Amino acid sequence: MxxxxxxxxxxxxxxxxxxxxxxxxxxxxVFNSITGLPARxxxxxxWLVTLSIVVLTVLLILAIRIAxxxxxxxxxxxxxxxxxxxxPILFVLIGIVWLIGTxxxxxxxxxxxxxxxxxxxxxAFSAISAISVTFFAIEMYQDSRRSAPYALxxxxxxFMCFWLIFIYRQNAxxxxxxxxxxxxxxxxxxxxxxxxxxxxxxGKPAPxxxxxxxxxxxxxxxxxxADNHPTGIKVIxxxxxxxxxxxxxxxxxxxxSKKDADMWETGYSEQQ
Numbered sequence: 001m002x003x004x005x006x007x008x009x010x011x012x013x014x015x016x017x018x019x020x021x022x023x024x025x026x027x028x029x030v031f032n033s034i035t036g037l038p039a040r041x042x043x044x045x046x047w048l049v050t051l052s053i054v055v056l057t058v059l060l061i062l063a064i065r066i067a068x069x070x071x072x073x074x075x076x077x078x079x080x081x082x083x084x085x086x087x088p089i090l091f092v093l094i095g096i097v098w099l100i101g102t103x104x105x106x107x108x109x110x111x112x113x114x115x116x117x118x119x120x121x122x123x124a125f126s127a128i129s130a131i132s133v134t135f136f137a138i139e140m141y142q143d144s145r146r147s148a149p150y151a152l153x154x155x156x157x158x159f160m161c162f163w164l165i166f167i168y169r170q171n172a173x174x175x176x177x178x179x180x181x182x183x184x185x186x187x188x189x190x191x192x193x194x195x196x197x198x199x200x201x202x203g204k205p206a207p208x209x210x211x212x213x214x215x216x217x218x219x220x221x222x223x224x225x226a227d228n229h230p231t232g233i234k235v236i237x238x239x240x241x242x243x244x245x246x247x248x249x250x251x252x253x254x255x256x257s258k259k260d261a262d263m264w265e266t267g268y269s270e271q272q
Contacts (some may be wrong), residue, residue, distance in 0.1 A: 008062060009249050012215045015055045017223030018069070022048040023182065023226035031179065038178050045178065055219050059212040062150060067208035070255040078199045080247065081254040083159035086207075088137045094242050096133030102126040105193070108230045122166050124238065129159040133243060153198040159240025160191030176183060188226045190240045197247060214248030217241065 022044055030042040038045065072079035080087075106123050111113045134153035141153065162186055171180050196210035221241035225234050 008059075008215060008252065009218075011058065012055065012218050014244070015051060015224070016219045017151075019048060019051055019055075019219065019223040020226045022051065023223050027226060027228065031176075033264040036174075036176055036179065038176065042208060050218075056212075056216060057216050062215075063208040063212040065208075066255065068213055069257060070201065070207065071257060071258050072205040072207045072251065073228070073254065074203075074205075079205055079254060080123070080250040087250075089107070089242075090246060091137035091243070092134050094239050094246075095130045097242075098130035098133065098239040099127060099238055101232045101239060102130060102189065103232070104235060105230050105232025108232060118166065123164070124161045125155075125162055129156040132156055150201060153194070153201055157191055159200065160187055160194060163187045164191070182220055182223045182226060183229070185218060186237060186240070188221035189213050189220055190244065193217045193244045193247065196211050207251060210251060211248055215243040217244040218248070 024043070026038075026044045026048060030038045030044055032039070102123055105126075106115075109119055132152040136152040164184065167180060167184055167187065174180065192213040193210070196206055196213055199210070200207055220243045221244070224237050228262045229237075
């Protein structure tokens with residue numbers, strides 16, 4: 001999977017950047033500035049939908065190939081190859097970026113005097129998730145056998161589920177699904193990414209499904225950066241894209257053929 005670990009991240013990021021510019025064009029030219037309704041059959045919209053289908057198809061083919069030919073080694077550290085230095089440092093930096101985004105969103109709400117109870121819950125959940133992502137990486141570096149990583153791995157998944165409710169609440173009266181569909185997809189795939197990451201910790205690895213959700217999250221998070229969200233929310237989406245890109249690349253780099261993985265597991269079991 002070495003070649004895929006090089007090609008697929010580049011392909012996904014470039015597709016996401018292209019999608020970002022298509023979405024910018026769509027926001028500027030397709031949506032009516034007064035009614036907010038999109039123009040029917042707009043070429044930019046069709047191009048963006050087509051791009052999304054192509055990317056998901058490529059990722060689905062990759063996921064099927066992984067499921068048929070490869071396995072993740074048992075244990076989170078073996079499956080992802082958590083480097084004792086780079087891994088925790090990267091996630092500490094990402095956690096800081098996520099916290100900064102949360103604070104920026106709080107500042108925007110506070111300046112507008114528009115903080116509600118659900119906003120407070122969102123902000124608290126976001127901060128807890130950012131801290132959880134950071135300390136999860138640190139705990140995995142120190143000693144993965146402790147109980148802390150198990151609890152820490154759950155918080156971001158729950159936050160993503162809450163975020164979907166938050167999006168629905170914000171758009172309950174919005175009839176234009178196209179205006180927030182990419183945000184929903186970014187959060188859905190991020191939730192699944194965190195869920196499948198926890199699966200490796202709990203002894204339920206699903207490398208094929210994890211890979212497609214990781215890269216789909218990266219793709220849709222990059223597109224969502226073009227939407228008209230507060231800067232703090234965009235920073236959080238950027239952090240999510242970085243988390244999923246790192247996990248996906250680490251996983252691909254450490255996948256083994258089923259034959260080699262079975263031999264490794266036999267030796268691992270005997271050592272235990």
